[in-house]
Amino acid sequence: MIDFLAGAATVGYCVAAVFFLRFWRKTADRLFLAFAAAFLLLAVNQVLAAVLEFGDERTPYVYTLRVLGFLLILWAIIDKNVSGRRKNPD
Amino acid sequence: MEDADFSDDFCRFLQTTIPAVDAAELLLLLRRTPDRSWEVAGLTAELRPSVPIPDADAARYLETFQARGLLAVEDDRRMRYRPATDELRMYGDMLALAYKERPVTLIRMIYALRDSRIQTFADAFKLRRG
Amino acid sequence: MDMFKVVLYLLAALTSIACMVLLFRGYARSGARLLLWSALCFVGLSVNNVLLFFDFVIFPTQVDLRPWRLVAALAGVLFLLYAFIWEAE
Numbered sequence: 001m002i003d004f005l006a007g008a009a010t011v012g013y014c015v016a017a018v019f020f021l022r023f024w025r026k027t028a029d030r031l032f033l034a035f036a037a038a039f040l041l042l043a044v045n046q047v048l049a050a051v052l053e054f055g056d057e058r059t060p061y062v063y064t065l066r067v068l069g070f071l072l073i074l075w076a077i078i079d080k081n082v083s084g085r086r087k088n089p090d
Numbered sequence: 091m092e093d094a095d096f097s098d099d100f101c102r103f104l105q106t107t108i109p110a111v112d113a114a115e116l117l118l119l120l121r122r123t124p125d126r127s128w129e130v131a132g133l134t135a136e137l138r139p140s141v142p143i144p145d146a147d148a149a150r151y152l153e154t155f156q157a158r159g160l161l162a163v164e165d166d167r168r169m170r171y172r173p174a175t176d177e178l179r180m181y182g183d184m185l186a187l188a189y190k191e192r193p194v195t196l197i198r199m200i201y202a203l204r205d206s207r208i209q210t211f212a213d214a215f216k217l218r219r220g
Numbered sequence: 221m222d223m224f225k226v227v228l229y230l231l232a233a234l235t236s237i238a239c240m241v242l243l244f245r246g247y248a249r250s251g252a253r254l255l256l257w258s259a260l261c262f263v264g265l266s267v268n269n270v271l272l273f274f275d276f277v278i279f280p281t282q283v284d285l286r287p288w289r290l291v292a293a294l295a296g297v298l299f300l301l302y303a304f305i306w307e308a309e
Binding site (some may be wrong): 023026027029031032078079080081 | 206208209211212213216217218
């Protein structure tokens with residue numbers, strides 16, 4: 001069951017990442033690129049966490065990928081707010 | 091109002107509330123008949139044959155209008171046009187005016203804004219209102 | 221090292237909570253349901269990150285919250301995909 005949930009979440013993250021990439025191409029807004037990369041990291045994290053056995057001492061390191069993903073999002077939000085206002089495309 | 095103008099605020103209204111030209115037709119029909127309460131099927135029947143909207147689409151548009159505060163829903167789930175704020179009423183009036191005076195621009199605008207709908211996601215991360 | 225870990229995991233949790241708040245705020249302002257569903261996604265991811273924080277930082281050996289973390293993450297990502305498929309196109 002756990003493996004199923006992990007698999008489903010991984011696929012979900014990947015699909016979300018692809019959507020974010022499309023939105024980035026459509027709008028040229030860097031925020032979407034950062035979100036795409038972040039969700040990809042979440043997917044990789046999920047795969048690696050599933051591969052390692054429970055209690056494996058490397059597990060916490062795998063989760064730094066996840067933390068990295070969220071730091072990327074944090075950076076994107078900051079970037080959105082300091083890089084000046086973008087007008088909506090007409 | 092002297093000019094059918096596409097202000098930023100009005101465009102934001104279009105972007106969040108009017109996902110298609112059919113939705114504009116639907117809202118304008120409701121706006122023309124503020125004293126009448128409607129069911130979904132009645133609205134789509136009224137708009138046929140010039141504007142054929144599948145009931146499922148109409149129901150989705152109406153749900154959006156309702157969430158936005160443009161409609162009053164009565165006990166028997168019938169709906170009538172009753173904007174919750176003066177601002178919303180003004181946007182409804184602007185839509186009617188644009189539809190009458192600059193229909194081509196309006197249609198182009200609705201589809202252009204729909205394509206940039208996802209932009210609202212990115213804009214949500216602006217701390218100050220853009 | 222441990223302090224560093226605490227800060228990192230905390231930052232991840234706070235970031236997801238910030239996303240959630242900003243998206244809810246955006247929904248309240250614009251009424252765009254895309255933002256509502258996206259905000260719900262970040263509710264799931266926030267729960268996931270908070271649990272992760274407890275799992276690895278506070279009680280690294282005592283508990284395994286993995287099933288709950290996965291359920292929260294999966295629910296979150298499903299909300300997001302629903303939003304993208306039905307509201308963004």
